[in-house]
Amino acid sequence: MTILIVLLCILLLILLITWGKCNPFLAFLIISILAAWWLGIPLNKINQSVQKGIGDTLGSLTIIIMLGAMLGKLVVESGAAQKITSVLMRAFGEKYIQWALMITGFVAGIPLFYNVGFVLMVPLIFSVVYQYKLPAVYIGLPMLAALSVTHGFLPPHPSPTALAGQFHANLGLTLLYGLVVAIPAIIVAGPVFASTLKKIPSQPLQTFQPKHIPEHQLPGTFNSFLTSLLPVILLALTTVLPWFINTDEKSSALLAFVGDANIVMLVALIIAVFTLGIAQGKSIKAVMDIFGEAVKEVALIVLIVAGAGILKQVFVDSGVSNEIANLLKGWDIHPLVLGWLIAAIIRVCIGSATVAGLTTAGIIAPVMPLLHVNPNLMVLSIGAGSLMLSHVNDSGFWMYKEYFNLSIRDTIRSWSVMETIVGIMGLIGVLILDLFV
Numbered sequence: 001m002t003i004l005i006v007l008l009c010i011l012l013l014i015l016l017i018t019w020g021k022c023n024p025f026l027a028f029l030i031i032s033i034l035a036a037w038w039l040g041i042p043l044n045k046i047n048q049s050v051q052k053g054i055g056d057t058l059g060s061l062t063i064i065i066m067l068g069a070m071l072g073k074l075v076v077e078s079g080a081a082q083k084i085t086s087v088l089m090r091a092f093g094e095k096y097i098q099w100a101l102m103i104t105g106f107v108a109g110i111p112l113f114y115n116v117g118f119v120l121m122v123p124l125i126f127s128v129v130y131q132y133k134l135p136a137v138y139i140g141l142p143m144l145a146a147l148s149v150t151h152g153f154l155p156p157h158p159s160p161t162a163l164a165g166q167f168h169a170n171l172g173l174t175l176l177y178g179l180v181v182a183i184p185a186i187i188v189a190g191p192v193f194a195s196t197l198k199k200i201p202s203q204p205l206q207t208f209q210p211k212h213i214p215e216h217q218l219p220g221t222f223n224s225f226l227t228s229l230l231p232v233i234l235l236a237l238t239t240v241l242p243w244f245i246n247t248d249e250k251s252s253a254l255l256a257f258v259g260d261a262n263i264v265m266l267v268a269l270i271i272a273v274f275t276l277g278i279a280q281g282k283s284i285k286a287v288m289d290i291f292g293e294a295v296k297e298v299a300l301i302v303l304i305v306a307g308a309g310i311l312k313q314v315f316v317d318s319g320v321s322n323e324i325a326n327l328l329k330g331w332d333i334h335p336l337v338l339g340w341l342i343a344a345i346i347r348v349c350i351g352s353a354t355v356a357g358l359t360t361a362g363i364i365a366p367v368m369p370l371l372h373v374n375p376n377l378m379v380l381s382i383g384a385g386s387l388m389l390s391h392v393n394d395s396g397f398w399m400y401k402e403y404f405n406l407s408i409r410d411t412i413r414s415w416s417v418m419e420t421i422v423g424i425m426g427l428i429g430v431l432i433l434d435l436f437v
Contacts, residue, residue, distance in 0.1 A: 028307025
């Protein structure tokens with residue numbers, strides 16, 4: 001009966017978000033309270049579960065999500081993203097222009113949240129389309145594949161960061177493993193797949209032509225690349241340094257403090273204020289205005305993460321995790337495939353990759369100790385599943401369709417297939433890594 005209640009709650013959550021068009025945070029809150037009641041949590045304890053779920057989830061995430069949004073916004077507004085694109089264009093030339101855009105999407109996608117990254121980076125695609133008179137889908141899909149993969153696989157994005165916290169994974173290792181899995185997924189779903197789409201007709205709307213910043217006003221090449229990639233560099237360094245140097249107790253504590261994702265993002269943002277803000281002639285007030293806009297853009301993401309945390313806590317407090325554990329014991333399926341499959345099913349039903357990943361975490365996290373699987377790889381497996389088969393219930397599907405001015409058929413043929421390739425390649429990469437780590 002307990003399992004049936006969980007399944008009914010997930011079904012109601014899906015219906016509220018898709019059919020009822022309910023705000024995901026409200027849907028999570030309503031269903032979580034309903035689930036708590038049905039699962040037998042005393043009425044005077046339900047509010048405690050709600051508050052603990054929000055507190056435990058956001059306590060470790062709010063800082064990194066907000067700082068990541070601020071950094072990403074500054075990277076674009078300062079012209080650093082435009083500079084990265086122009087440098088890569090010159091390096092790769094027109095023949096390999098897809099690869100230039102793909103790398104741009106990957107570099108800029110690390111600090112940018114997906115919806116923000118899409119809106120801010122797509123104009124760069126269109127500037128290339130207008131300049132070189134090339135097919136928009138063929139040119140643009142590699143960059144969008146890169147944005148999608150960073151969104152689903154790599155910290156500091158909300159879903160993989162939240163999953164790492166719930167599974168007690170090492171954020172640095174998750175990032176390193178994620179990079180290994182991400183690169184082949186992006187190549188296959190990007191330039192390789194896009195080469196089959198040259199004949200798709202697309203006339204991008206003139207409205208979305210980018211605001212061009214004069215070349216002399218752009219930050220330098222080294223500055224643009226280094227500041228954009230600084231969170232990755234710092235996380236990677238603090239993760240691998242202990243493997244190469246002997247550290248005593250004090251230096252280990254210092255390294256752990258500096259390598260914490262919140263500190264990494266704070267250091268990267270402070271440096272960016274000077275390198276992409278003050279050094280480019282912007283006042284502190286102008287930089288802070290950019291940060292204010294960035295916070296507004298990710299506020300709903302934070303609430304969705306909080307809502308998913310409530311549902312997870314209800315499952316824990318009600319004891320339903322033990323029931324799920326007993327059920328999973330009987331499934332003759334690899335735990336990493338199981339996490340991927342659950343995330344993929346929820347993704348297809350709900351549409352949101354973030355909601356799919358976090359909902360799956362609520363189901364899997366309580367029974368992780370019984371699965372005997374690398375938590376870093378479980379983060380990536382669920383992340384890959386959460387990107388599967390984007391279709392008409394996904395906001396990204398419609399953003400792509402409208403920006404590129406495509407038919408539904410061509411949107412499915414290009415966008416939906418690309419996302420599916422990303423999800424499948426991600427799972428393959430995770431299972432291969434599992435053989436070695």
